[in-house]
Amino acid sequence: MRRRILCITILLVALCAVACGPKREATEEPTVTPTTAAVTATPTVEESTPTPTEVPFTPTPTEEVINNDGVPEDSGCFRIKLSGNKEDHFLTTRFCYIESEKYFLLLDKDVDLPGDFTQQMDLLIDALEEVTGLSYVPDYKPDGMDCSTVRFGYNPWRDMDYKDKIPIYIFIDREGQNLISYATNMHAVFISDELTSEEVWNSIPLFRDNPNRRMSYIDYFPIAHELAHTITLRHGWYTKIMTEGSADYFAEKALKSLSDKSTDFAKSVENRLFFTTVRDKITAQNAEKIFIADYLNLSHAERGDEYTLGRMICIYLAETYGDSFFKDYAKAVSEEGFPMEAGGIWFNYSEANAIRQAEVFKSLFGDDVFTKFGEWYQKQ
Numbered sequence: 001m002r003r004r005i006l007c008i009t010i011l012l013v014a015l016c017a018v019a020c021g022p023k024r025e026a027t028e029e030p031t032v033t034p035t036t037a038a039v040t041a042t043p044t045v046e047e048s049t050p051t052p053t054e055v056p057f058t059p060t061p062t063e064e065v066i067n068n069d070g071v072p073e074d075s076g077c078f079r080i081k082l083s084g085n086k087e088d089h090f091l092t093t094r095f096c097y098i099e100s101e102k103y104f105l106l107l108d109k110d111v112d113l114p115g116d117f118t119q120q121m122d123l124l125i126d127a128l129e130e131v132t133g134l135s136y137v138p139d140y141k142p143d144g145m146d147c148s149t150v151r152f153g154y155n156p157w158r159d160m161d162y163k164d165k166i167p168i169y170i171f172i173d174r175e176g177q178n179l180i181s182y183a184t185n186m187h188a189v190f191i192s193d194e195l196t197s198e199e200v201w202n203s204i205p206l207f208r209d210n211p212n213r214r215m216s217y218i219d220y221f222p223i224a225h226e227l228a229h230t231i232t233l234r235h236g237w238y239t240k241i242m243t244e245g246s247a248d249y250f251a252e253k254a255l256k257s258l259s260d261k262s263t264d265f266a267k268s269v270e271n272r273l274f275f276t277t278v279r280d281k282i283t284a285q286n287a288e289k290i291f292i293a294d295y296l297n298l299s300h301a302e303r304g305d306e307y308t309l310g311r312m313i314c315i316y317l318a319e320t321y322g323d324s325f326f327k328d329y330a331k332a333v334s335e336e337g338f339p340m341e342a343g344g345i346w347f348n349y350s351e352a353n354a355i356r357q358a359e360v361f362k363s364l365f366g367d368d369v370f371t372k373f374g375e376w377y378q379k380q
């Protein structure tokens with residue numbers, strides 16, 4: 001039970017991150033294509049001793065065998081490649097990166113990755129595109145990277161050219177500050193307990209002395225949630241309720257579709273607690289009003305209902321309208337031209353804009369969509 005409470009706490013804190021993540025700054029660093037040939041090298045990594053099967057996740061540092069001649073020590077343009085075997089582990093000892101078809105993994109020091117992590121992430125992004133019906137790169141072209149998100153005081157990946165791919169940061173919370181994951185339409189940022197090296201983990205009493213904190217598997221749910229944000233936000237700006245609710249809805253759906261691919265995916269969704277009710281009583285009469293209010297005035301400590309209500313709306317729309325509901329919603333809001341919020345997370349809230357979003361809903365799903373949803377919700 002304690003673990004469940006902890007999970008919920010972590011979930012809520014992690015999910016809150018979208019709202020309270022750092023604001024993007026107006027200026028962005030110009031993207032520079034690295035000139036060093038070493039960046040395109042694809043070195044391999046020696047296998048480490050296989051982890052005993054009864055211990056699902058025991059990070060084991062492995063020796064790097066990498067040809068990145070000429071890449072300065074403080075540059076993140078140091079490319080690595082994982083072995084592909086789950087039992088192997090790669091421990092990063094410097095800033096580095098992995099390039100895959102749809103993303104760059106930008107890695108902090110002291111990240112302990114299982115050898116199949118790249119394949120897992122490939123599967124996850126493919127599944128998220130499948131369930132959302134949206135491409136990770138529509139007509140969106142990143143024009144630079146937001147360095148305000150980099151927590152090192154400088155950006156070791158400053159020379160990277162991300163092309164159309166999603167930059168995905170994995171950071172280590174080495175000071176034990178309870179750093180939280182977040183995402184924008186540009187990129188996703190993860191702080192993962194399970195990917196933290198044993199050495200760093202054991203150096204932080206808050207972490208080390210809490211046996212319930214770290215899962216025995218990699219919890220992909222927060223990763224899937226944030227990546228769902230990045231993919232959906234590349235197609236439009238939504239209400240807070242729909243932004244957060246859809247991220248939970250699609251993370252769950254993607255992970256379920258992958259449950260037979262790995263036990264980590266299966267456990268990530270099986271062990272997730274989903275709420276189905278919010279504190280406000282939702283009825284046929286007030287559903288539209290609550291949708292328009294968009295939980296704008298929820299304080300940080302009270303947040304959570306937008307995730308639950310938004311997810312329930314997604315379930316309802318999928319059942320009644322079909323799986324393309326979100327894709328059609330994204331297209332409609334994109335055509336309507338909603339302005340983005342200054343922080344780059346969801347649409348710029350005003351009551352007028354929220355009413356316009358409700359009108360988009362009605363034009364797509366029927367004038368009685370909120371009434372019908374309220375009736376449906378009562379039966380859940």
Ligand SMILES: [Zn+2]
Nearest residue numbers: 015018244247
């Ligand atoms: Zn979120």
